[in-house]
Structure formats: structure tokens, C-alpha cells
Amino acid sequence: MNIQNELEKRRKTCLGYNAVFIIFIIISFLFFPFLGFISFLLFALDLLFFIFVVRKKSAEYRKFYKENVVKSILKEFFDDLFFDPAGGISKEAIDGTDMMMLGNSFSSNDYISGRYKDIRFEQSDVLIQDVRSTGKQTTTVTYFQGRWMIFEFNKKFVYDMQISEKSFLYSKHKNSLFASKEERFKKIEFEDEAFNSVFTTYAKNEHEAYYIVTPHFMQNLMHFNNAVSGDLLLCFVDNKLHLALNNRKDAFEPSVFKKVELAFERERILNDLSVIIKFVETLRLDNDLFA
Amino acid sequence: MPFIIAAAVLLVLLIIVWYISTLNNLRIMQVKIEEAESGIDVALTKRSDVLAKMLDTCKGYMKHESDLFSRVIELRKGMTLSEKARINADMDDLQKQINVTAEAYPELRSSETFVMLQKSIADVEEHLQASRRAYNGNVSRYNQKLVSFPASVVANAAGMKRRDFFEASEKQREDIKIEF
Numbered sequence: 001m002n003i004q005n006e007l008e009k010r011r012k013t014c015l016g017y018n019a020v021f022i023i024f025i026i027i028s029f030l031f032f033p034f035l036g037f038i039s040f041l042l043f044a045l046d047l048l049f050f051i052f053v054v055r056k057k058s059a060e061y062r063k064f065y066k067e068n069v070v071k072s073i074l075k076e077f078f079d080d081l082f083f084d085p086a087g088g089i090s091k092e093a094i095d096g097t098d099m100m101m102l103g104n105s106f107s108s109n110d111y112i113s114g115r116y117k118d119i120r121f122e123q124s125d126v127l128i129q130d131v132r133s134t135g136k137q138t139t140t141v142t143y144f145q146g147r148w149m150i151f152e153f154n155k156k157f158v159y160d161m162q163i164s165e166k167s168f169l170y171s172k173h174k175n176s177l178f179a180s181k182e183e184r185f186k187k188i189e190f191e192d193e194a195f196n197s198v199f200t201t202y203a204k205n206e207h208e209a210y211y212i213v214t215p216h217f218m219q220n221l222m223h224f225n226n227a228v229s230g231d232l233l234l235c236f237v238d239n240k241l242h243l244a245l246n247n248r249k250d251a252f253e254p255s256v257f258k259k260v261e262l263a264f265e266r267e268r269i270l271n272d273l274s275v276i277i278k279f280v281e282t283l284r285l286d287n288d289l290f291a
Numbered sequence: 292m293p294f295i296i297a298a299a300v301l302l303v304l305l306i307i308v309w310y311i312s313t314l315n316n317l318r319i320m321q322v323k324i325e326e327a328e329s330g331i332d333v334a335l336t337k338r339s340d341v342l343a344k345m346l347d348t349c350k351g352y353m354k355h356e357s358d359l360f361s362r363v364i365e366l367r368k369g370m371t372l373s374e375k376a377r378i379n380a381d382m383d384d385l386q387k388q389i390n391v392t393a394e395a396y397p398e399l400r401s402s403e404t405f406v407m408l409q410k411s412i413a414d415v416e417e418h419l420q421a422s423r424r425a426y427n428g429n430v431s432r433y434n435q436k437l438v439s440f441p442a443s444v445v446a447n448a449a450g451m452k453r454r455d456f457f458e459a460s461e462k463q464r465e466d467i468k469i470e471f
Contacts, residue, residue, distance in 0.1 A: 155417075191428060207330050210421035210428075 003068050007260045010061045014256045017054045021046060058256060065254040066110070069262065073269045077277065078114035085252075087111035088124035089148050097235040097242055099162050101170040103130030103143050110252050116276060117286035123149040123276060125250050128170075143170035146230055146247040147275060153241040154285055155212055159204035160185075161236040163213070163221070166200055168231040168246060173202045192218045198225065199232075212236060217283065224282040228275055243279060313445040320433040324454060327429045328372070330422035331457060335375060338382055338415045345389055345408045352399040353392065376458050379419070386412065423457050430454045 088108025185202035203209035230247030
């Protein structure tokens with residue numbers, strides 16, 4: 001099977017179904033003054049056509065793209081790869097950090113787990129929103145849209161810590177007076193003023209914060225932050241490092257409106273997965289500190 | 292007239308409240324410094340323990356290195372900061388000496404215990420570095436507060452003095468040089 005041809009065939013099918021849907025929407029609006037109820041019926045049927053046919057075809061096209069294009073590229077870079085386009089990091093895993101506001105709408109997809117330079121990681125696209133309806137008006141506030149990654153961390157720690165870029169708006173931490181002393185997070189100001197001006201650090205234990213955030217770590221995190229677009233949140237919990245990159249993007253998604261060129265797609269996918277590679281390499285997570 | 296008296300009493304009360312809260316803040320900062328200093332003590336003790344274990348392990352392999360085994364590094368209670376810094380520098384020297392001497396003993400270098408102890412010492416050093424930075428961070432904030440007006444008035448009245456920093460040893464400076 002020629003993947004390029006098959007993709008193009010499926011993309012054109014999707015495009016065709018989309019075109020039919022749009023044409024019927026236009027017709028139902030244009031003819032509403034003349035056809036009345038029939039026009040309304042046409043509109044309703046068109047919506048059903050979109051829900052049950054167009055969306056299904058688009059999902060099949062995306063699935064084919066991810067299984068045949070994305071997965072093969074991921075395999076080149078990661079060991080023990082597991083890729084599930086429909087799966088994702090669970091809400092409970094993110095809630096378990098107790099460091100992110102979760103709103104009332106959660107979805108995740110494109111679950112990847114594997115090893116890079118012997119560092120185990122998992123990641124997925126995550127969308128967290130708060131949807132409020134007054135009956136007349138619905139307001140949606142997007143708390144997070146981007147990549148949530150979980151890495152093995154190369155230092156052992158006991159207490160939780162959070163490093164949040166100042167522009168990352170919906171993180172949370174316990175530092176209220178009502179929290180118990182062991183639970184309470186304290187703001188930590190490191191010796192690097194440039195780092196403090198970009199990131200805010202909250203930790204339960206000051207010594208451990210200094211143990212994890214060394215001068216090199218601060219410098220490397222600043223480099224990583226400059227190399228990727230989006231707002232960063234780092235949660236150190238249960239000897240794992242959660243990295244949230246709020247970049248308002250859905251990674252590894254093909255376009256229905258543009259012809260798929262495999263060479264170009266490769267570049268695009270490499271760009272998406274480079275976040276994982278850059279993070280491990282810049283933060284030197286693969287460095288066995290005590291070897 | 293009663294209004295002026297009430298205002299004066301209020302002003303005096305405000306000054307007393309401010310004085311007490313500033314003094315409390317300074318005392319809390321002093322406690323934080325002491326806590327951070329105890330972190331240095333813990334890390335130094337751990338380092339000395341691991342070095343002692345290393346020396347014990349080395350003894351089994353090095354029969355003719357009496358020079359190395361005659362070295363004594365003693366941690367005492369109530370040591371001043373400069374004494375602690377000197378002890379830390381002595382530990383750097385001892386560690387360097389162990390590593391250099393171990394070069395001549397391949398069997399020792401490949402022994403599981405020695406490798407494990409080397410890893411432990413690297414971890415202990417990371418902890419010591421963290422304690423030093425935490426301590427210096429707290430001292431820096433405290434010293435800044437002591438010289439800033441109006442807190443300096445309270446600090447002077449309470450006889451509070453600037454604290455010394457815990458200086459990085461030569462080895463830690465070298466490490467940083469290598470990294471950059």
C-alpha cells in the first residue's frame with residue numbers, strides 16, 4: 001500500500017464530505033424564505049450528516065495518518081514505544097499533582113509512552129476548560145491546551161515542588177494559612193534574579209528545592225523556555241517530573257485542507273516531538289549524576 | 292484636644308505594633324538561618340561518615356598508604372562557620388587524595404562497595420551544595436533587611452549583627468568552572 005496515495009485518497013474523501021456539508025448549510029439558509037420548514041429539515045439532516053458521517057470520516061483519516069505516519073517516526077526516536085491516538089494521560093494523574101486547576105471539562109488524546117536516552121516518559125495532548133452556562137450564555141475559559149508530559153527524574157526527592165512560569169495562569173498550590181505546616185508550600189527565591197523574574201517556585205521543603213534546582217538546572221530551564229513557545233509548569237511529585245506546556249496547540253494532527261506531503265509532514269512531526277527530546281537533553285535528565 | 296491625644300495614642304500603638312512585627316520578622320529570619328545552618332551540619336556529618344567508610348574500604352586494598360589513613364577530620368559540636376568551611380575544605384583534600392591513590396588500585400576501583408560509596412559521596416556533595424545555597428540565600432535576605440531603613444532601626448536597637456556567608460570550597464568552585 002502506498003501511504004502517500006492512500007492518505008491523499010482519504011483526505012479528498014474527507015474534503016468532499018465537508019464540501020457537501022457546507023453546500024447544504026448554504027442551501028438551507030438561502031432557501032429558508034421560500035421553503036420554510038423544509039429548509040429547516042434540510043439543515044437538521046445536514047447536521048446529522050456532519051455528526052454521523054463527516055466527523056467519522058475525519059476521525060478515520062486522522063487515525064490512519066497517526067498509525068502510519070506519526071507512529072513510524074516516533075519509533076525512530078523512542079524505545080519501548082506505545083502510541084495510542086485515542087488514549088491520553090488521565091485526569092486523575094493530573095489531579096494527583098494537586099497543582100493544576102481542572103475546571104469541569106477535560107479531554108486528552110495522542111498518548112505516547114516510551115524511553116528516550118533510557119528516561120521513561122509519557123505524554124499526551126490535554127485540553128482543560130471551565131464551561132459555565134447561565135441559560136442564555138455559555139462562557140468557556142480554557143485553563144490549559146497543550147502537551148502534558150511525565151518524566152522519570154534523576155534525583156530522589158520526598159517533598160513536592162512546583163515551578164511555574166509567571167505567564168502560566170491556572171496552576172495552583174497549597175500555601176494558605178489553613179493548610180497544615182507539612183502541606184504548605186513556601187515561595188522560594190533563588191540566587192538567580194533572571195530565573196526568579198521568569199519563574200515562580202513553591203516548595204514544601206527549602207533544602208530539597210535547592211537540591212533539585214541547581215544553578216545549572218536554572219540555566220538549562222531558561223534555555224529550554226527560550227527554545228519552545230508556550231507557558232511552562234513543572235510539578236515535582238512522587239519522584240516524577242510533570243511538564244505542562246501550554247502552547248494552545250494540538251500536536252500530531254493532519255490538515256484536511258492541505259495535501260499531505262510526507263517529507264513536509266516528517267518535518268512537522270519532528271518539530272512536535274522535539275519538545276520531549278529538547279527537554280531531556282537540555283535539562284540533562286539522562287545524566288546519571290552519581291556515576 | 293481629646294482628638295489630638297487619641298491620634299497620638301493611636302500613633303504610638305501603631306509604632307509599637309510595627310516594631311514588634313519587624314522584630315518578629317527579623318527573629319524568624321534568624322531562625323531560618325539557623326535551620327539552614329543545621330542543614331550544613333547534617334550534610335557535613337554525612338560527608339564525614341561516607342569518607343570514613345571509604346577509608347575503611349580502602350584499608351583492605353591499600354597496605355602501604357599510612358599517610359592517607361593517618362588523616363583525622365573531626366567534627367565537633369558548636370563549630371563556627373569558618374571552622375566548618377575549613378573542615379569542608381579538608382574533606383575535599385581527603386577525597387581528592389583517596390581518588391588519586393585509588394587510581395593505582397584497579398581492584399579497589401572496580402569493587403562494588405567503593406563504586407557505591409563514590410555515588411553516595413556525590414549525592415552528599417549535592418546536598419551540601421544545596422544546604423550552602425539555602426543558607427547563603429537566607430543570610431543574604433537577612434543582611435539586606437538589616438541595612439534597609441526602617442527595619443535597620445529595630446535591628447540596631449535589638450543589637451542584631453550581619454551574618455557571614457558559608458563560602459564554597461575550592462572543589463565546588465572548580466566544579467562550576469568545569470561545567471561552564
